[in-house]
Amino acid sequence: MNILQECQGASRIAITGHVRPDGDCVGSCLALYQYLQKKMPQARVQVYLERPGEIYQCIKGCDKIDSQCEDTDPYDVFFVLDSVPERMMEPAKKLYDMARKTINIDHHISNEGACDISWVVPDASSTAELIYELIDKEALDADLAMAIYIGIIHDTGVFQYSNTSPRTMEIGANLIRYGFDFPKLILETFYQRTYLQSQVLGRVLLESIRFMDGTCIVSCLDRKIMDFYEVEHGDLDGIVNHLRNIKGIHCAIFMYQTGVLEYKVSLRSDEWVDVSRVAAFFGGGGHMRAAGCNMKGTFHDCVNNLSLHIKEQMESRLSALEGEKTGQE
Numbered sequence: 001m002n003i004l005q006e007c008q009g010a011s012r013i014a015i016t017g018h019v020r021p022d023g024d025c026v027g028s029c030l031a032l033y034q035y036l037q038k039k040m041p042q043a044r045v046q047v048y049l050e051r052p053g054e055i056y057q058c059i060k061g062c063d064k065i066d067s068q069c070e071d072t073d074p075y076d077v078f079f080v081l082d083s084v085p086e087r088m089m090e091p092a093k094k095l096y097d098m099a100r101k102t103i104n105i106d107h108h109i110s111n112e113g114a115c116d117i118s119w120v121v122p123d124a125s126s127t128a129e130l131i132y133e134l135i136d137k138e139a140l141d142a143d144l145a146m147a148i149y150i151g152i153i154h155d156t157g158v159f160q161y162s163n164t165s166p167r168t169m170e171i172g173a174n175l176i177r178y179g180f181d182f183p184k185l186i187l188e189t190f191y192q193r194t195y196l197q198s199q200v201l202g203r204v205l206l207e208s209i210r211f212m213d214g215t216c217i218v219s220c221l222d223r224k225i226m227d228f229y230e231v232e233h234g235d236l237d238g239i240v241n242h243l244r245n246i247k248g249i250h251c252a253i254f255m256y257q258t259g260v261l262e263y264k265v266s267l268r269s270d271e272w273v274d275v276s277r278v279a280a281f282f283g284g285g286g287h288m289r290a291a292g293c294n295m296k297g298t299f300h301d302c303v304n305n306l307s308l309h310i311k312e313q314m315e316s317r318l319s320a321l322e323g324e325k326t327g328q329e
Contacts, residue, residue, distance in 0.1 A: 001103075001105075001117065001119045001134060002134075003032075003035070003036075003134050003135065004039055004040070004136075006077065006101070006103060006117065007036065007040060007043070007076075007077050009076070010040070010043055010075075010076035010077045010101075011042070011043050011044065011076060012043065012044050012046075012073065012074070012075045012076050012077075013036055013040070013043050013044070013045045013046070013075060013076065013077045013078075013079070014045075014046050014047075014048060014075040014077070014078045014079065014092075014095060014096075014099065015029050015032055015033055015036075015045070015046070015047045015048070015078075015079045015081065016029070016047070016048040016049060016078070016079070016080055016081070016083075016088045016089070016092045016096070017029050017049055017080070017081045017082045017083050017088070018082060018083035018087040018088060019050055019087055019088070019089050020050060020233050020234075020264070021049050021050060021052055022154060022155075022237065023056070023150055023151060023153070023154025023155065023189065023190075023237075024082050024126045024127050024128055024151040024152075024154050024155040025049070025081065025082040025083070025127070025151075026049065026052045026056045026059065026062070026150070026151070027056075027059065027126075027128045027147050027148060027149075027150040027151025027152075027154065028081045028082055028105075028126070028127040028128040028130075028131050028147075028148075028151045029047050029049060029081050029082075030047065030059045030060065030061045030062060030065075030147045031128060031131045031132075031135075031144055031147035031148045031151065032079060032081065032131055033045055033047050033061045033064070034060060034061055034143060034144045034147060035131070035135050035139055035144060037061075038139050038144075039136070039139060046064075046066055046071070047061065047064065047065045047066065048065070048066050048067070048069050048088075048089070048091070048092040048095070049065050049067065049089070050067055050089050051065070051067045052065065052234075053234035053235075053237070054234075055188060055189045055192075056150070056189065058146075058185070058188070058189070059143075059146065059147050059150060060143040060144075060146075060147065061147075067089075067091075068091065069089070069091035069092045069094075069095060070091075071095060074095075074098040074099060074100060075095060075098070075099045075100070076099070076100050076101065077099065077100070077101045077102075077103060078095065078096050078099035078101070078102045078103070078115075079102075079103050079104075079105065080096070080102065080103070080104045080105075080106075080114065080115055081104075081105050081106065081127050081131075082105075082106055082107070082108075082126075082127035083106060083108075084104070084106070084111055084114045084285075085102070085104070085114055085115065101116050101117070102114075102115035102116045102117070103115055103116065103117045103118075103119075104117070104118045104119070104120065105119050105120075105127060105130055105131070105134070106118075106119075106120045106127055106130075107120065107121050107122060107123075107124040107125070107126060107127050107129070107130060108120070108122070108276075108285050108286055108287065109122040109276050109285075109286075109287060109288065110276055110279070110280045110284075110285025110286065110291075111285065119134075123165070124163075125152060125155055125156050125161075125163045125164055125165060125168040126151050126152050126154075126155035126156065126163075126168075127151065127155075128147075128148045128149075128150070128151020128152045128155070129148075129151075129152055129167075129168060129171060131148060131151070132148050132152075132171050132175075140175075140178065141178065142178045142179055142180050145175040145176075145177075145178035145180065146175075146178070146180040146185065148171075148175055149172065149175045149176070149180070149182065149185065150185065150189055152168065152171065152172060152175075153172075153185075153186060153189075153190060154189070154190060156168060157241065158186055158190055159172065161289060161290065162271075162288070162289050163287055163289070190238070194235070196229055196230065196231060196235070197231065197235045199229060200221070200225075200226075200229050200231055200235065200236070200239070201239055201242060203221075203225070203229075204219045204221065204239050204242075204243070204254065205219070205242065205243070207219055207220075208243060210249075211307070212307070212310070212311060212314065214248055214249075215248065215249065215250045215251070215272075215314065216249065216250065216251045216252070216253070216307070216310060217243050217246060217249050217251075217252050217253070218243075218252075218253040218254075218255070218303055219239075219243060219253075219254055219255070220254070220255040220256065220257075220263070220299050221236070221255070221256040221257065222256075222257045222299075223257040226256065226257070233256065233258075233264065236254075236256055239254050239266075240252055240253070240254035240266040240267070240268050241268060243268070244268035244269070244270075250269060250270050250272040250273060250314065251267065251268070251269040251270075251272065251273045251275065251310050251314075252267070252268045252269070253265060253266070253267055253303065253306060254266045255295075255299065255302065255303075258294070261296055261297055261298060262294065262295075262296050263294070263295050263296075263299070263302055264292065264294055265279075265282075265284070265292055265293050265294065265295050265302065265306070266290075266291075266292045267279055267286070267290070267291045267292060267293075267306075268289065268290055269288075269289050269290075270289070271317075272313070272314055272317050273310055273313045273314060273317075274288045274313060275287075275288065275289065275290065275291040276288050276291045277309070277313070278291065278306060278309045278310060278313075279291035279292055279293040280293075281309055282294075282295055282305070282306075
């Protein structure tokens with residue numbers, strides 16, 4: 001795909017991602033925004049996203065994000081990044097429907113193709129990595145490189161998840177040559193937590209429950225507890241990874257309440273469980289080791305339904321290992 005060719009002649013270009021935007025979504029959207037502003041100064045470029053967390057305010061263009069979507073004029077090109085159109089925020093959908101051309105750039109294995117033009121690469125670490133591959137490298141500067149870097153580190157867990165490839169590491173090395181303070185960036189956008197966020201994490205860990213002989217773990221925050229700590233969904237990023245990092249855990253589930261009998265579910269795993277398959281069954285998606293979905297029902301209903309699919313995969317994995325062992329004997 002050639003981004004500039006696809007945008008040739010366009011005077012109005014929109015960019016959006018998924019609801020509750022994470023680091024990859026925000027980083028890739030603002031990276032594309034910076035790139036198009038630099039290469040197509042005559043065009044109006046607008047990013048539509050729910051308000052990103054404070055940790056992303058360091059990215060150039062973050063203050064230009066529109067979360068209201070009150071524009072009524074159609075766009076010539078409408079980009080959907082790190083998502084499928086069904087997962088964009090509701091106010092942006094009317095603008096998407098009016099657009100003359102729609103383009104989808106994504107790396108989620110659950111994305112089977114969307115929009116008029118689709119570029120989906122499941123082997124890529126992040127959508128930010130795909131943006132890097134698509135842009136003219138002479139356009140790179142410290143601001144653009146930092147936006148892409150933030151997207152990559154958030155979807156790779158700072159290069160520790162299994163979606164990190166040699167190419168990902170090579171791109172990361174190329175980006176830090178532009179001189180931004182990457183150790184500080186990693187600390188402040190990925191690891192650092194406020195005191196209240198740390199308290200919530202402690203509560204989540206304290207109230208977690210292990211099941212399936214201790215190989216799986218789940219924890220949940222209801223709306224009452226979130227209101228007590230005065231935290232929103234953006235304050236809960238990364239909690240599921242702490243659950244997954246507990247020794248002996250193959251699959252971790254973190255849930256928080258979004259409405260009456262409605263939950264946002266995050267899943268993390270090792271090679272024992274492909275959580276993208278689990279999430280897809282409930283209308284979500286993601287990667288083999290990191291995925292999510294929205295579910296309705298009581299907490300126990302949601303956990304029981306998820307457990308059926310997790311258990312099926314774990315039993316299949318165990319049978320395969322036992323078969324390999326028997327064959328070796």
